Amino acid sequence: MKIAIIGAGNLGVSIARGILHSGGATSMYLTRRNLSAIRELEAYGNVTLTSDNREAVAAADILIFAVQPGHFGPILESIKDLLHENHVVISTITGFGIERIESILGADRHIIRAMPNTAISVGRSMTCLCANEKGGKRLELASAIFNRMGHTMVIPENRMQAATVICASGIAFWMRLIRATTQGAIQLGFDAREAQELAMHTCHGAAELLIESGSHPEEEIDRVTTPMGCTIEGLNEMEHQGLSSSLIRGVVASFDKISQIRKG
Numbered sequence: 001m002k003i004a005i006i007g008a009g010n011l012g013v014s015i016a017r018g019i020l021h022s023g024g025a026t027s028m029y030l031t032r033r034n035l036s037a038i039r040e041l042e043a044y045g046n047v048t049l050t051s052d053n054r055e056a057v058a059a060a061d062i063l064i065f066a067v068q069p070g071h072f073g074p075i076l077e078s079i080k081d082l083l084h085e086n087h088v089v090i091s092t093i094t095g096f097g098i099e100r101i102e103s104i105l106g107a108d109r110h111i112i113r114a115m116p117n118t119a120i121s122v123g124r125s126m127t128c129l130c131a132n133e134k135g136g137k138r139l140e141l142a143s144a145i146f147n148r149m150g151h152t153m154v155i156p157e158n159r160m161q162a163a164t165v166i167c168a169s170g171i172a173f174w175m176r177l178i179r180a181t182t183q184g185a186i187q188l189g190f191d192a193r194e195a196q197e198l199a200m201h202t203c204h205g206a207a208e209l210l211i212e213s214g215s216h217p218e219e220e221i222d223r224v225t226t227p228m229g230c231t232i233e234g235l236n237e238m239e240h241q242g243l244s245s246s247l248i249r250g251v252v253a254s255f256d257k258i259s260q261i262r263k264g
């Protein structure tokens with residue numbers, strides 16, 4: 001599989017690392033203007049770095065775009081004449097809908113939107129996917145690529161904005177919760193390294209437990225909360241301070257911001 005990642009920044013490099021570690025490409029092209037920032041990726045034998053998007057598009061079949069929304073339209077315009085029947089265009093761009101991509105490339109292209117998160121670099125992304133009519137025939141291929149680097153869900157495009165918040169931004173929300181728990185652990189006497197280890201692995205265990213058991217979170221919480229015990233005391237204090245409410249409001253604020261990005 002020949003893959004080009006157009007825009008090897010934070011997300012593009014995370015995807016590249018995920019693909020390289022999972023052995024998911026026979027060759028990979030990575031593009032950006034400032035190549036010095038990603039020179040170390042040349043150590044992988046099958047990786048070519050270039051600032052020439054047209055060179056990368058011509059050399060690959062799977063094109064993954066990971067540039068800022070404002071750069072995407074002009075880049076598509078600059079490569080569209082190179083596209084052929086075998087190309088699969090995968091966009092990770094926030095707020096840039098399929099209709100807008102089709103308005104540049106035409107509807108007769110395999111177009112897929114993918115919304116991964118940066119845990120893709122360690123094979124643990126939650127990635128949502130949707131496609132235009134033609135791209136539907138390549139959704140299986142796209143799912144296979146992203147399944148090697150975590151978990152995927154095919155969704156209708158009108159859920160993509162919400163998926164961006166929950167999965168792509170969501171990893172930052174969880175990081176902040178891990179950091180806050182770490183700060184609490186330090187206050188209770190652990191040194192910083194131990195505190196983070198405790199917080200990370202407890203978070204990991206909570207997610208694994210739900211994934212493996214299929215339980216509802218409250219069912220698992222009921223198993224932990226001893227009547228009149230310390231867990232319910234802590235949980236209730238967190239809720240008095242607005243834990244669930246602040247998370248829900250943050251998710252909605254993030255969603256609303258994407259609506260602004262779409263218009264801008």
Ligand SMILES: NC(=O)C1=CN([C@@H]2O[C@H](COP(=O)(O)OP(=O)(O)OC[C@H]3O[C@@H](n4cnc5c(N)ncnc54)[C@H](OP(=O)(O)O)[C@@H]3O)[C@@H](O)[C@H]2O)C=CC1
Binds near residue numbers: 007
């Ligand atoms: N970061 C994340 O976790 C997620 C991001 N996204 C989406 O992915 C996209 C990228 O986000 P992110 O990685 O954070 O952004 P970055 O700014 O880190 O990466 C974008 C990269 O594009 C490169 N670039 C700019 N112009 C060109 C060009 N003409 N040709 C090729 N490369 C170019 C830039 O490098 P240079 O300046 O050197 O050219 C930069 O490294 C955004 O649309 C974002 O909404 C989606 C899900 C998660």
Ligand SMILES: O=C(O)[C@@H]1CCC=N1
Binds near residue numbers: 094164168169
């Ligand atoms: O913050 C952002 O706008 C991008 C999209 C989701 C993750 N990062």
